[in-house]
Amino acid sequence: MNTDISAAAGGVSAAGDLARSRERPLGIWLLCVAALVFAMVLLGGATRLTHSGLSMVEWQPLMGVLPPLDEAEWQETFAKYQQYPEYQKINRGMSLAEFKRIFYFEYAHRVLGRAIGLSFALPFLWFLWRRAIARRHIPVLLGLFVLGGLQGVVGWWMVKSGLVDRPDVSHFRLTVHLGLAAAIFAALIWVAFGYLSDAGARARARGGRHGRLARWTGLVLLLVFAQLLSGGLVAGLDAGMVYNSFPMMNAHWLPPELGQLSPLWRDLVDNPVTVQFSHRIGAYLTLLAVVALWWQGRRLAAPQASLAYHLVLAAVVLQFALGVATLLTVVALPLGVAHQGGAMLLIASLVFALHRVRHGLT
Secondary structure (H helix, E strand, O other), X not given: OHHHHHXXXXXXXXXXXXXXXXXXXXHHHHHHHHHHHHHHHHHHHHHHHOOOOOOOOOOOOOOOOOOOOOHHHHHHHHHHHOOOHHHHHHOOOOOHHHHHHHHHHHHHHHHHHHHHHHHHHHHXXXXXXXXXXXXXXXXXXXXXXXXXXXXXXXXXXXXXXXXXXXXXXXXXXXXXXXXXXXXXXXXXXXXXXXXXXXXHHHHOOOOHHHHHHHHHHHHHHHHHHXXXXXXXXXXXXXXXXXXOOOOOEOOEOXXXXXXXXXXXXXXXXXXXXXXXXXXXXXXXXXXHHHHHHHHHHHHHOOHHHHHHHHHHHHHHHHHHHHHHHHHHOOOOHHHHHHHHHHHHHHHHHHHHHHHHHHOOOO
């Protein structure tokens, strides 16, 4: 009897090892795509901070892979840009060489977007052909692909807002664009961790105190996501370039410009001072929430999951420090880009922690 049980257990273990060996390439593939999305967010931050996003005034999702290749093509592209408000109201007199510098930021941003699409679509088709994807997972992966395509549409929707009268993109549309990128990034990591984790652990769900820890981790993740959206408003309104002191806003804890717009909801989203103030408050709340979560995680989680909470704590400390440094340097380009990347790393660490406690690794 014992021999039969041992043989059965060995068979289950072997089957689990086979499943993991078949699914591991899927997890690695999705993590690689997530890394490209991370790079896309960094490049998008640089594009925003260099005011390059409106340099390409046409959207050619299937064409336009090559930049202008000769002087005549450059002159034609520059002439199109000169017809729009950013050139006429801000950059009038810009030279062709100066235009090329901003053009290449936006061009690289769009080419990377296409590369991400291909890096998802081609391996997906290959895995389908090899029947390496379980039938129940196909809709999930198709959904991720659709979200990626939607992100391209949202990006052009954002750019279009700056090609009308006001030579700047809508801060609401920019926030949607950033938020969708973060959601795609988190979803890719979540699904990838599912493929890379033990099949038996995926089937287990913990209740009691571990269930509570998972819920608290999810709530903190939502708080971080809300803070990221607040950062989108800050970027869209250039709100990081007012009151560049810390911890006070010049000599004020409550700056006098708060509440200058009415109704209140408009002041919260359209007043740069209020938006920066709200982002500061959100940073404090996020730091406190993560420290509390870390304290609970280190007490309740087993060693293989508690490491995730140490990573979350390290990520939030780094992100808070980058935020302060970005503010004090009046949004220096390297720090502004790093701060945006820090938000994505914090989201990644929370997704990792949530996955560990939700799937039995506690």
